[in-house]
Amino acid sequence: MGSNNTQNEQQVAVVTGATSGIGSWLAAHLHARGYRVALCGRREKEGQDVASSIDASGESAIFVQCDVKSYSSQATLFQKVWEKWGRLDLLIANAGCVDRGSVYNFGRRDATVDDLPSEPDTTCTDIDFKGTLFGTTLATHFMRHNPHGKGGKIIVTGSLIGIYPCQTFPEYCAAKAATHQWVKTVGPILQVKENITVNCVMPGGIETPAMPGFSEAFRPEQMTLRSNLIAGYDVFLDDAENVKTGQLIETAHDKLFEWGHPGYKSGAFARRTEAVFEPWFKLVHGETSGLPGTIPDWPDMTSKTIAVTGATGSQGGGVVNIMKKTPGWKVRAITRNPESDAAKKLAAEGIEVVQADFDDPASLVKAFEGVHAIFAVTNWWEHLFRGKTQHESGDIEERHGMNLARAAASIRTLEHYLWSTTPSAKRRFWGKMEAPHMDYKANVDARIKAELPELAAMTTYLYFGYYPQNMAFFPLCKPIEYPGMGQYIQTLPTKPEAICLLAGDMTVNPGIWVRQVLATGSAAYTKYTNVALEKWTFQQMVDVWSEVTGKKCIFAGISLEAVTQLYGAMGNELALQFKYGEACDPWEVTDEFISPEELGISEDEVVGFRGTIEGLKKAGFWA
Numbered sequence: 001m002g003s004n005n006t007q008n009e010q011q012v013a014v015v016t017g018a019t020s021g022i023g024s025w026l027a028a029h030l031h032a033r034g035y036r037v038a039l040c041g042r043r044e045k046e047g048q049d050v051a052s053s054i055d056a057s058g059e060s061a062i063f064v065q066c067d068v069k070s071y072s073s074q075a076t077l078f079q080k081v082w083e084k085w086g087r088l089d090l091l092i093a094n095a096g097c098v099d100r101g102s103v104y105n106f107g108r109r110d111a112t113v114d115d116l117p118s119e120p121d122t123t124c125t126d127i128d129f130k131g132t133l134f135g136t137t138l139a140t141h142f143m144r145h146n147p148h149g150k151g152g153k154i155i156v157t158g159s160l161i162g163i164y165p166c167q168t169f170p171e172y173c174a175a176k177a178a179t180h181q182w183v184k185t186v187g188p189i190l191q192v193k194e195n196i197t198v199n200c201v202m203p204g205g206i207e208t209p210a211m212p213g214f215s216e217a218f219r220p221e222q223m224t225l226r227s228n229l230i231a232g233y234d235v236f237l238d239d240a241e242n243v244k245t246g247q248l249i250e251t252a253h254d255k256l257f258e259w260g261h262p263g264y265k266s267g268a269f270a271r272r273t274e275a276v277f278e279p280w281f282k283l284v285h286g287e288t289s290g291l292p293g294t295i296p297d298w299p300d301m302t303s304k305t306i307a308v309t310g311a312t313g314s315q316g317g318g319v320v321n322i323m324k325k326t327p328g329w330k331v332r333a334i335t336r337n338p339e340s341d342a343a344k345k346l347a348a349e350g351i352e353v354v355q356a357d358f359d360d361p362a363s364l365v366k367a368f369e370g371v372h373a374i375f376a377v378t379n380w381w382e383h384l385f386r387g388k389t390q391h392e393s394g395d396i397e398e399r400h401g402m403n404l405a406r407a408a409a410s411i412r413t414l415e416h417y418l419w420s421t422t423p424s425a426k427r428r429f430w431g432k433m434e435a436p437h438m439d440y441k442a443n444v445d446a447r448i449k450a451e452l453p454e455l456a457a458m459t460t461y462l463y464f465g466y467y468p469q470n471m472a473f474f475p476l477c478k479p480i481e482y483p484g485m486g487q488y489i490q491t492l493p494t495k496p497e498a499i500c501l502l503a504g505d506m507t508v509n510p511g512i513w514v515r516q517v518l519a520t521g522s523a524a525y526t527k528y529t530n531v532a533l534e535k536w537t538f539q540q541m542v543d544v545w546s547e548v549t550g551k552k553c554i555f556a557g558i559s560l561e562a563v564t565q566l567y568g569a570m571g572n573e574l575a576l577q578f579k580y581g582e583a584c585d586p587w588e589v590t591d592e593f594i595s596p597e598e599l600g601i602s603e604d605e606v607v608g609f610r611g612t613i614e615g616l617k618k619a620g621f622w623a
Contacts, residue, residue, distance in 0.1 A: 009148070011061075012085045014038045016068050016078065016135060017613045018093030019046040019161075021208035022157060022229065026092050028054055029230050031061055033237065035090065038081045040066040051613075065265050068095040068131030069123070076140045079237070087146050091139040092233070094134045094157040098210055099124050099171045110580040121173075130176035136190075136198065139199035143196050151195030156183055156234050158202040159481060160250055180248055187246030192290040197245035201232040203257070204252060224251050234255055236245075267458035267525045268415035276410040293412045296370075301399030304372035304415075306518070307332045309404065312342035314421055314506040315377045315464065322511020324351060329518075334367050358400035370415055375514055376404045377420035378444075380437040381570075390569055401444035402451075416521070417459040418514055421445050423587060425580035433583065435576040459516045460594075461528045463587055464510070465501030465535075468612040471545060472621045476567050478576055479545065487552035488546075493563040493571070494578035496539035496555045501532045501587040505607035505615065512606060516599040527594040528589050534608050537591075541609060548613045549622040 013030045015142035017023040020039035027037045031054045039054075041047045055061035062084065066077040081088060099285040100121040108117055136154055143152035161169065164175025180200055186200035201226040207214040214223065217352065231253040236244055249258040264270040286293075306323055310316030311333030322329045330353045335343045347353045356367035358378065368374060376399045383393035401419075408417050424442030425435040449456045470477035471490075479488040503509060512533045517524045542555045560579065563571035580586055589595070605616070616622075 005428050009035055009087070010034065011089040012036045012038070013083065013086050013090035013092065014040060014081055014135075014139070015094060016040045016066070016131065017091040018063075019043045019050060021210070021623050022203070022206070022286045022363055023094040024050045025094070025230065026094060026233060027061070029233070030092075030237075031055065034328060036060045036085055037062075038077070038084075040068070040077050042067055043094070043272065056269070067077065068417075069126035070091075070521075071134045074131070074138055075133045078142055079365075084371070087143040087148070088139060089146070089152050089275045090237075091135055091152070091154045093135045093154065094256055095131050096128045096157060096159075096210070097124055097172075097177075098169050103170055122171070125175045125178075128172065129130040129178045129182070132179050133463075136182070136186060138373075140196055144194060144542050145551065149195075151242060151504075152197075153236060153242065154190075154196060154198045154201050155196070155233055156200045158183070158200040158248065160202045162202065162246075163250075179536075181247065181355050183588075184246045184286055185311075188413075189289060191243070192246035195242060197236065197239070197242050199236045200243060200248045201229070201236075201247070202248055202250045203229050203347075204250075206339065208443055221253055223253065225254050228252070228254050228256065232349045254554070258594045261454055263453050264457040267522050271412070271414070271454065271458065282295065287449075292409045295412050301515070303328050303330050305330045305332050305370065306375060306514075307354075307368050307371040308370040309332055309334045309356075309358075310377040310379065311335050312340060313344060313377070313379065313468070314467070315510045316375065317342075318508055318510035319375045319514045320346065320351065320457070320511070321507055322515050324349070326515050332371060334364075340450065358403055361403045361407055365410055366406055368411045368414070371411060373416040373518055374404075374411075374414065375418045375510075376401070376408065377419070378404070378441070380440065384437075384569055384573070389437040390573055394436040395455060397437075398440045398443050401441065402447055402496045405452055405455060409452045413594070414455075415458065416518055416524075417446065417461055418462055418517060419444065420462050420464060420510075422463060423584070428580075428584060428586070433576075433580055435573070435580045437573055437579070438577060438586075457524075458525050460524045462510075462513060463501070463528060463530045463531065463532075465503045465532045465587060466470075467503050467506055468541070468609045469506055469616065472616050473543075474519070476563070476571055479542070479551075486552075488551050489556055490538075490542055490545075490553055491556045491558050491563075492538060493558055493560050493575035494538060495557050495581060496536050496542075498578065498582050499535050499537050499585070499600060500541075500578075501530060502534040502541075502609050503532050503608060504534065504538055508607055512601060513599070516601050520594070520599050524594050524599065527597070528590075529594050529599065530589070533596060533603060534605050535585075535587070538608060545613055548617055549612065551622060564608060 013029045013035040015023050018027045018039035025179050026041050039051050044065050051061045051063035064080050065079050067073045072577045100123045103116050103120055118298050144150045156192045158180050159176040161173050161317045162180050165173050183198050184202040191194040205214055205218040229251045236310040248255040274287050278288050278294050278296050281289045293476045308316045311320050312335050320331055323329050333346045334356050338353050338355045343353050354367045356363040376395045380397045383396045422438035425433045426439040479490045483490050539555050542553050547555045560575040563575050
């Protein structure tokens, strides 16, 4: 380490390609921000002139001649900077050039077959990509030795035509595309391991010496403003906590656009392809990656695992009942209380039971670790029964739904996410109608698609309808014996001719749909499906209930106001759902749906309304 200014807290930056254009602008900008700046380039006179224009004394701005395509030349650059200032905080890997010749060889169309073309000039690749690779390697070395603690920033100048190919510059496009991938791959690793962030700024057309006549070839509004270009670098320079890494920013004319993940066209296939497999990472690099969400070890090729949330409840329990018998699958039951009787019963059956809390995202990530599929369900009614209002219950449900989704999105082994949801009255009728226990679930659908597109690419949305079991377990829906008449009456806030989707037997049907969605695989991605084969009127349900139980029952509709007075928020909520069902068919099949036939679901296996009531009768209900 050099002796000059070793205790000085003033930061030090190296800028390559700084003899003109973008590099010279950045050098001046960094100096104005308080950096000591080392400018690098091949042209001695031009570089010295730029450095002198920034600081003629040479105390805070110097020029070091360097050819970035030469590793030894870059090594000398970094050594000289370290000898002068004893620290390195920032590398701007800006040096670049366009194609030095044509790879199309149009002028050789008449050459004989034995007259081979000469070796292509790959100067562009050597400067734009290899120069960045060399610079990153050397900057990392010196940043590890910073006296104030290891760490620093590397910002690479990319190009928008490294994203969108421009056939005029095939090598330049390829080199910049490689540079972008370099940033996205090494950035996360260096941030975790060395506190070094690596990011990229991608301008469009901008007047530089790289090509003549930019301002004649592009209209003014089609060119990147210098001020906006600098603002792109400032996004990363202003990151005081040094956490932004592996990111690309497009500097359009006067706006900045962050380029995130490109998304998965093939869902789980692509997701697995990009995942870090730790045994290989260690084989290549000598230690594990330290990244979250990697694949830690060799997978079990004999089976896959599905995590089932709400495993002791109606929907989750139905999924467990089927999936535990499905060849090639193991079940991991996720429950808030592993010591409950229901959880202990699952454990006694040999099912893995894992504790997690929907209010604790870290517990969900841990519970989902290594699984291949997740069935996710939330329980709006639980919060209502605990005294929350309808909308307070909805807020909790939406929060829980997103906690589940974010945790699932972090699991690299995940191949399929199955989200139990409902159609939204509020969205269907533009806020003029609502059913909170449905609306807030649908909010999660929309947010998965908007906020977690990679997860959305492998999600299937399951619509559950009305539970026949409600006639045995849900107070408002139970048929009640009318005193002295020997007859029963079911009073609900809807019309007898209103049609409702029927979920059937919840002990088996949820599992049948989940099993078949998983068997269908990518064809079910992004699709909705009704977990039901029947849509009946409430009068039909009462008639079949009477037939099965042998007890005559009549249906009587009551008003929303009356049911609210009788049952409070619970009655009001059910009335809102039924009014929604009267106004339209909430479960109408559209192009977004995958049908039971496409899922390979057999009518003989599904237990409908009649079979559910018969099963309950055999179990002792309505004796």
